[in-house]
Amino acid sequence: MSEHHKENFITKYVFTQDHKMIAKQFLITGMFMAVVGMLMSAIFRVQLANPGESSILYNLLPGAWLNDSGGLNPDKYLALVTMHGTILVFWVLTAGLSGTFANFLIPLQIGARDMASGFLNMLSYWFFFIATVVLLSSLFVETGPASGGWTIYPPLSALPQAIPGSGTGMTLWLISITLFVVGSLLGGLNYIVTILNLRTIGMTMQRLPLTVWALLITAILGVLSFPVLLSCGLLLIFDRSFGTSFYLSDIIIGGEALHNEGGSPILFEHLFWFLGHPEVYIILLPALGIVSEVIAVNSRKPIFGYKAMVGALLLIAFLSFIVWGHHMFMTGMNPFLGSVFTFTTLLIAIPSAVKVFNYLATLWRGNIRFTPAMLFAIGTVSAFITGGLTGIILGDSALDINVHDTYFVVGHFHIVMGLSAIYGMFAGVYHWFPKMYGRMMNKNLGYLHFWGTFICAYGVFFPMHFLGLAGLPRRYYSNSAFPMFDGLSDINELITFFALAGAIFQVFFLFNFFYSIFKGTKATQNPWKSNTLEWTTPVERIHGNWPGELPVVTRWAYDYSKPGADEDFILQTEPLKEGEIEH
Amino acid sequence: MTNILIVVVVILLVATLVQILRVSELLSEIKNKDVNEVTDKDNNTQGILFLIVGFGFLIFVVWQMVTWNHLLLPPASSVHGTQIDFLMKISMGLILVVFFVLSPILFYFLYKYRGKKSNKAYFFSHNNKLEVLWTVIPTIILTALIIFGLKTWDKAMNVELTESTTIIEVYGQQFNWTARYSGLDNNLGKANFKLVKGRNTLGVDMLDANAADDKMAREVHLVIDQPVLLKFRSQDVIHSAFLPHFRVQMNCVPGMTTQFGFTPTKTTAQMKESEGEDFEYILLCNKICGASHYNMQLKFIVETQEEYDLWLASQENLETKLLTQK
Ligand code: HEM
Ligand SMILES: [Cu+2]
Ligand SMILES: [Cu+2]
Numbered sequence A: 001m002s003e004h005h006k007e008n009f010i011t012k013y014v015f016t017q018d019h020k021m022i023a024k025q026f027l028i029t030g031m032f033m034a035v036v037g038m039l040m041s042a043i044f045r046v047q048l049a050n051p052g053e054s055s056i057l058y059n060l061l062p063g064a065w066l067n068d069s070g071g072l073n074p075d076k077y078l079a080l081v082t083m084h085g086t087i088l089v090f091w092v093l094t095a096g097l098s099g100t101f102a103n104f105l106i107p108l109q110i111g112a113r114d115m116a117s118g119f120l121n122m123l124s125y126w127f128f129f130i131a132t133v134v135l136l137s138s139l140f141v142e143t144g145p146a147s148g149g150w151t152i153y154p155p156l157s158a159l160p161q162a163i164p165g166s167g168t169g170m171t172l173w174l175i176s177i178t179l180f181v182v183g184s185l186l187g188g189l190n191y192i193v194t195i196l197n198l199r200t201i202g203m204t205m206q207r208l209p210l211t212v213w214a215l216l217i218t219a220i221l222g223v224l225s226f227p228v229l230l231s232c233g234l235l236l237i238f239d240r241s242f243g244t245s246f247y248l249s250d251i252i253i254g255g256e257a258l259h260n261e262g263g264s265p266i267l268f269e270h271l272f273w274f275l276g277h278p279e280v281y282i283i284l285l286p287a288l289g290i291v292s293e294v295i296a297v298n299s300r301k302p303i304f305g306y307k308a309m310v311g312a313l314l315l316i317a318f319l320s321f322i323v324w325g326h327h328m329f330m331t332g333m334n335p336f337l338g339s340v341f342t343f344t345t346l347l348i349a350i351p352s353a354v355k356v357f358n359y360l361a362t363l364w365r366g367n368i369r370f371t372p373a374m375l376f377a378i379g380t381v382s383a384f385i386t387g388g389l390t391g392i393i394l395g396d397s398a399l400d401i402n403v404h405d406t407y408f409v410v411g412h413f414h415i416v417m418g419l420s421a422i423y424g425m426f427a428g429v430y431h432w433f434p435k436m437y438g439r440m441m442n443k444n445l446g447y448l449h450f451w452g453t454f455i456c457a458y459g460v461f462f463p464m465h466f467l468g469l470a471g472l473p474r475r476y477y478s479n480s481a482f483p484m485f486d487g488l489s490d491i492n493e494l495i496t497f498f499a500l501a502g503a504i505f506q507v508f509f510l511f512n513f514f515y516s517i518f519k520g521t522k523a524t525q526n527p528w529k530s531n532t533l534e535w536t537t538p539v540e541r542i543h544g545n546w547p548g549e550l551p552v553v554t555r556w557a558y559d560y561s562k563p564g565a566d567e568d569f570i571l572q573t574e575p576l577k578e579g580e581i582e583h
Numbered sequence B: 001m002t003n004i005l006i007v008v009v010v011i012l013l014v015a016t017l018v019q020i021l022r023v024s025e026l027l028s029e030i031k032n033k034d035v036n037e038v039t040d041k042d043n044n045t046q047g048i049l050f051l052i053v054g055f056g057f058l059i060f061v062v063w064q065m066v067t068w069n070h071l072l073l074p075p076a077s078s079v080h081g082t083q084i085d086f087l088m089k090i091s092m093g094l095i096l097v098v099f100f101v102l103s104p105i106l107f108y109f110l111y112k113y114r115g116k117k118s119n120k121a122y123f124f125s126h127n128n129k130l131e132v133l134w135t136v137i138p139t140i141i142l143t144a145l146i147i148f149g150l151k152t153w154d155k156a157m158n159v160e161l162t163e164s165t166t167i168i169e170v171y172g173q174q175f176n177w178t179a180r181y182s183g184l185d186n187n188l189g190k191a192n193f194k195l196v197k198g199r200n201t202l203g204v205d206m207l208d209a210n211a212a213d214d215k216m217a218r219e220v221h222l223v224i225d226q227p228v229l230l231k232f233r234s235q236d237v238i239h240s241a242f243l244p245h246f247r248v249q250m251n252c253v254p255g256m257t258t259q260f261g262f263t264p265t266k267t268t269a270q271m272k273e274s275e276g277e278d279f280e281y282i283l284l285c286n287k288i289c290g291a292s293h294y295n296m297q298l299k300f301i302v303e304t305q306e307e308y309d310l311w312l313a314s315q316e317n318l319e320t321k322l323l324t325q326k
Helices: A009-014 A019-049 A056-060 A074-110 A118-140 A168-197 A210-241 A265-299 A306-319 A335-363 A372-394 A397-403 A407-437 A443-469 A483-519 B002-030 B040-067 B079-112 B128-157 B268-275 B305-313 B318-324
Strands: B166-173 B176-181 B215-217 B219-223 B228-234 B239-243 B248-252 B258-262 B281-285 B297-303
Touching: A019 A056, A019 A074, A019 A118, A019 A407, A019 A483, A074 A118, A074 A168, A074 A210, A074 A265, A074 A407, A118 A168, A168 A210, A210 A265, A210 A306, A265 A306, A265 A335, A265 A372, A265 A407, A306 A335, A335 A372, A335 A397, A335 B079, A335 B128, A372 A397, A372 A407, A372 A443, A372 B040, A372 B079, A397 B079, A397 B128, A397 B248, A407 A443, A407 A483, A443 A483, A443 B040, A483 B002, B040 B079, B079 B128, B079 B258, B166 B219, B166 B239, B166 B248, B176 B297, B215 B219, B215 B318, B219 B305, B228 B239, B228 B248, B248 B258, B268 B297, B297 B305
Parallel strands: B166 B228, B219 B297
Antiparallel strands: B166 B176, B176 B215, B228 B258, B239 B248, B239 B281, B281 B297
16 A cells, blocks of 8 residues: 555645546546537527427526526527537547546556656646636626537627627637647646556556557647647637727628728638547547447457557547538538548548448457446447448538538437547446445446437437438527428427436436445455456545556457456456467 | 426426436345346347338438428539439439448347357457458448549539520628629629728629629529529628529638639529429528628529619619719
8 A cells, every 4th residue: 555645625625636537527527518518508508399389497507698588599599509509529528538448547556656647637627617717707798608609600799799698708719729629738748658657567658458549649730730739729819809800891780880891700610620620639639448348348359450559549549630621512612622622521431431340340240248337338339330321421522512511410419429429428327336435336227218219319309310311500599480390390399309208317326326326235356257457446435546566468459258268357457378379 | 486496396306317226226136137138138128229210210210201202402403403313313323322231230249249248249250352352342332422423523513614604693791691793894893891881781892894794693594504603702701602503603812712603404483383483593601600600691583684684774784883873
């Protein structure tokens, strides 16, 4: 117990430098934000099913957001959509997902006592925390929070006259994101340095679990792209507050001609999507890493094509930097440039397909054990198939002409990014909960949570493709202004029904989570019979992870059901037998 | 009152759940079993559930395709739109085939290989032939799609201006659209945002000779089978002009002019016959632009040359409108 420092409440739970505790801080904050974001979506779904009517859910909103008859104001509908997107994309699926699992798994799975810099790691969380406070506070300013969409395109986001949310609310949004980016950069650098330098003896790059590979590549993507978002946001701050014209030109708003000339909103879009597209992979890759691990463990088989999986991750990461233009086909960009982006975009489907095939091959002839984590991991694969395929439509610029910014896009990215990543996150929580809290989550509640979520989520997002193909634009407060959309109200009601039902199933998860922290059955050291190093640490949390020497690694992470072994798993620390070849 | 009631109900529900969990855990403790251990029976149930729910999902997808088919946009009413529709059919068909092959494989594997304590998985860590196979096949298919897609894109975007191409400006602002016809000379007069004033809502430069015969309109009339080039400007924030029936979309960006050319192939009257009396061609805004983004429309009417000529003649020249009536 030499590494077990004296800890008091503050250093143990608040300003902790222990990566495991920081991971839990990210997780709990992320979960809290997920609840906030989900409630927002429940509210705007109710509006879409019953446009203009009041609802009991609106009691959750500040009174000023409602009109006299209790209906939601149109600009506050947009505020809700904007904050929902911001929260889910950045707070839940970036910080909540990467922050939790990078912090938790990297040291444990590579055999390190902690992150390279515990202090920076702590700072990273507290930047994130302050960013959270600022973002939430923007909900309470008089003119409302940012309302220009999570993509905050100027001039809409630059001019308070254009929409009330672009006043103080937008300023807070920008401050919050700036803090957020600083936090992610501190975290990301730390993850990279830790993985490259602190691997234990024998943990070569070829023996890293795929979770760590995915987290490494994610961190690299983040470090390369978040600074661009930062500068993109800074220029917007200048335009908003200091009279510059980076993004503004030839504008008359509120009857007044602005002095700005020569700027271009398209420049903003380029900068934004240069981060924005890698960002979607920053969200997805950790989930895929978790899923690779969970599927291998519970199929009791090695992940199929380890090298191809790593290669596919690298290729996806590389390509994700040269496809951002597919979000901008309709901005009037040179058609030739559009062609180039179509080309690179459709190439991404190749490594994506390889990953899917490898998952299927891993399941083939497995001895599948359906833990709740496994169910969610499978959910990710299913969602990745369903949602990845519609990317092939959107990536084709010619087809994008008519589906761009419609509900088809909303369906696409919620399935391929939203569902894949959130399922991956659930899989990770169910799988590593015993390691985090020393107790088990309840299995049957986990099953209930999965099936409810799986069914409702497809019920919400699949029908959206049809709305899009019917021509329905996204971010509409109501669809009743156009007779051509009258026929779609049934679909909208169905979606809202599933959305509300799906939200209810999340209660089972929250309940299970908090109940199990305190009352769950005690976990054993290696409850899933996994190979990876985290399961060689003691059940109780200790600072420094291993009580004695660091473990020495002698094989890869995937020797499941290896012929000649007594058990169907072999810890990574188990030396190779005489004459045994490494997979 | 209702709020308190809801809180009470929630608390009761949570308390019940806690008790149920407690009881189940105590029961299994008595039986000396671990509640959270995944048993063969669990594997069996979950495997079967995947088969049932998985295929249920696929049936749900087919049901949607059948039930909601009539809600989808009618076939394109433009020349390039017809090509886009064809490409869409091919691409959709392709991804549907892949979807209906891969998803069942996934669900079937889960059922087929549901675990048993007594079984052992097959150690199969890699196979380069397979990897090559399933890299090469998608590559070939995607290459074909890319080539086909780029051809269609090229045809849609690179319009050639001919004598007969009518040039019309579409101007977006919070929250409406205005159209400007280029008049007999088929040349739009210059415009500048600084000139927006009073009736001159588009900021047209009346000193420009091309401007005199321009015409402003609150709806857009087009002639069937005649190419038209739409030029887009915006007054304030980004809007997007979306004409779903023609497969046309282009952002309207303050500070620059964008354009999209196309040739309508069906008159409004023809569409009313096939789609119902209420049918109208509509331009909608498809880029979030403010509170009334959801209600920003411009009617398009496609008609015969004679009808069009009549309508156009009834529209005032800008010169008359701006200079004489002031
Ligand atoms: C097969 C691979 C994929 C292709 C070809 C593809 C293509 C596209 C394209 C072209 C768009 C823009 C559509 C539009 O706005 O008109 C888009 C939107 C989007 N995609 Fe994908 N995608 C793929 C996979 C993914 C993945 C894996 C993720 C995330 C994990 C993702 C997340 C998103 C998001 C978030 C948006 C919408 C952003 C917004 O406008 O708010 N996509 N995708
Ligand atoms: Cu993208
Ligand atoms: Cu709009």
